[in-house]
Amino acid sequence: MADLVRNPQLNANGELTHLLTLEGLPAPVITNILDTATPFVGIAEREVKKIPLLRGKAVFNLFFENSTRTRTTFEIAAKRLSADVINLNIGVSSASKGETLLDTVDNLVAMDADIFVVRHAQSGAPHLIAAHLNAHGRSHVHVVNAGDGRHSHPTQGLLDLYTIRHYKKEFHNLTVAIVGDVLHSRVARSLIHGLTTLGTPEVRVIGPKTLLPGKVEALGVRVFHDMREGLKGCDVIVMLRLQSERMNGALLPSAGEYFKHYGLTPDKLALAKPDVIVMHPGPMNRGVEIDSAVADGDRAVILPQVTFGIAVRMAVMSIIAGN
Amino acid sequence: MSQTPLMPQSTQVPDAEATLTALAERMRPAVAFDAAFVGIYSGGAWIADRLAQMIPGEHPVGHIDVSFYRDDYARTGLKAGAKRSQLPFDVDGATIILVDDVLYTGRSVRAAINELFDYGRPARVELAVLVDRGGRELPVEATYCGARLAVARNLSIVLAKDGEHLRFGVENVADG
Numbered sequence: 197m198a199d200l201v202r203n204p205q206l207n208a209n210g211e212l213t214h215l216l217t218l219e220g221l222p223a224p225v226i227t228n229i230l231d232t233a234t235p236f237v238g239i240a241e242r243e244v245k246k247i248p249l250l251r252g253k254a255v256f257n258l259f260f261e262n263s264t265r266t267r268t269t270f271e272i273a274a275k276r277l278s279a280d281v282i283n284l285n286i287g288v289s290s291a292s293k294g295e296t297l298l299d300t301v302d303n304l305v306a307m308d309a310d311i312f313v314v315r316h317a318q319s320g321a322p323h324l325i326a327a328h329l330n331a332h333g334r335s336h337v338h339v340v341n342a343g344d345g346r347h348s349h350p351t352q353g354l355l356d357l358y359t360i361r362h363y364k365k366e367f368h369n370l371t372v373a374i375v376g377d378v379l380h381s382r383v384a385r386s387l388i389h390g391l392t393t394l395g396t397p398e399v400r401v402i403g404p405k406t407l408l409p410g411k412v413e414a415l416g417v418r419v420f421h422d423m424r425e426g427l428k429g430c431d432v433i434v435m436l437r438l439q440s441e442r443m444n445g446a447l448l449p450s451a452g453e454y455f456k457h458y459g460l461t462p463d464k465l466a467l468a469k470p471d472v473i474v475m476h477p478g479p480m481n482r483g484v485e486i487d488s489a490v491a492d493g494d495r496a497v498i499l500p501q502v503t504f505g506i507a508v509r510m511a512v513m514s515i516i517a518g519n
Numbered sequence: 520m521s522q523t524p525l526m527p528q529s530t531q532v533p534d535a536e537a538t539l540t541a542l543a544e545r546m547r548p549a550v551a552f553d554a555a556f557v558g559i560y561s562g563g564a565w566i567a568d569r570l571a572q573m574i575p576g577e578h579p580v581g582h583i584d585v586s587f588y589r590d591d592y593a594r595t596g597l598k599a600g601a602k603r604s605q606l607p608f609d610v611d612g613a614t615i616i617l618v619d620d621v622l623y624t625g626r627s628v629r630a631a632i633n634e635l636f637d638y639g640r641p642a643r644v645e646l647a648v649l650v651d652r653g654g655r656e657l658p659v660e661a662t663y664c665g666a667r668l669a670v671a672r673n674l675s676i677v678l679a680k681d682g683e684h685l686r687f688g689v690e691n692v693a694d695g
Contacts, residue, residue: 228599231601235584235586235587235603235604238604238605242637242638243610243611243637243638243639244636244638246637247588247634247637248587248588248633249587249592514587514597515596518593518595519596
């Protein structure tokens with residue numbers, strides 16, 4: 197219990213007040229988020245796609261780094277909860293005038309912000325904001341990490357967990373492969389922590405040496421450099437996006453070469469279990485990490501991931517804002 | 520409802536199965552043939568399932584979880600284990616009988632009515648409850664009621680299910 201209290205994401209009762217990372221988050225907290233997301237999925241099928249839970253609350257999307265898709269899904273989630281949403285593209289405003297991150301935050305708190313959704317290129321920026329709010333008696337203001345540097349992208353990890361649970365029901369009999377640029381992927385890191393916490397017996401990472409972190413085994417995963425070998429018997433395949441800047445650098449010879457070895461094609465997919473699901477956090481590079489025949493095929497659950505992502509973000513915001 | 524007997528003040532709870540039979544008797548002559556029964560989780564959902572069997576007609580059954588419409592979210596946060604509301608019929612123009620186990624403050628019924636209207640505009644909404652324990656904080660009254668009961672504020676009447684058998688219990692509540 198002492199460990200829980202020290203975790204800056206949890207309050208003295210062990211309840212979630214900020215979502216910063218899946219690392220160190222107890223399994224019951226993760227399971228509660230997934231359980232809470234389930235009824236939110238149904239809201240999208242109704243005549244009125246809104247519930248009044250966060251009526252009168254203000255959600256500030258603080259994006260220090262561009263990500264239209266992530267910002268949009270948070271915005272939809274907050275609006276479906278009836279919150280007011282304010283989008284701030286900080287990269288081109290206060291920060292460029294020299295204001296510090298925490299001064300920006302204090303100003304927005306003075307405008308009665310209730311939730312900050314933070315995307316930042318620097319690892320740890322959302323932690324810094326949460327710690328600052330906690331230390332200054334503003335624990336009624338909550339922080340959601342929408343991606344920080346290479347560190348963490350917890351809501352993406354949670355929506356991946358939700359998707360896996362939706363199709364596979366439980367984790368303790370699964371083999372999950374994460375394929376591609378694990379080194380630069382905050383998505384991979386969050387997902388590995390979540391899968392491990394929920395008791396997944398085998399998590400594999402597949403990729404070239406140059407795109408896997410040095411001590412990746414320490415996260416409790418099996419490492420494969422041969423994709424065909426790594427896909428054998430998998431229940432779930434998570435393809436990671438290969439960012440174009442990596443291809444221009446020294447890490448990879450070419451997109452075509454990468455596709456040959458690590459692109460998910462129908463013949464490689466056939467090595468996994470027949471009922472395998474294929475996931476991708478988006479945006480996809482067709483013909484680089486995934487073949488169109490797979491991306492549009494019947495094993496892909498890439499678009500359901502997007503739909504579940506809104507429900508999961510609704511669950512996170514309604515849990516933290518109530519604690 | 521006027522002929523419903525008022526039970527004496529005590530922690531004695533009525534037999535839930537007998538009360539359900541009495542409720543169904545009162546509803547049978549009055550309920551529309553195609554009325555939909557919508558039970559409020561969890562006790563109301565069990566009762567709605569049973570009433571749909573006991574009352575002649577073609578009654579679609581829905582279940583509703585009012586967690587997202589409650590008025591105490593700001594004080595107590597979101598309760599874990601909210602269920603997905605299921606209304607497998609068109610709410611627009613429907614005659615709906617909301618079903619709950621215990622009618623007390625009226626706040627759950629207020630939340631349920633608000634949620635219903637986010638699915639459409641019903642032609643008519645009625646309320647059926649197994650017991651009415653008084654203590655209303657909102658102007659809400661049951662259309663059909665199995666039994667009326669006087670209960671001290673520090674006690675909570677809880678419906679439980681053993682297999683298919685319904686049973687009332689009494690619990691102490693700290694904050695009345």
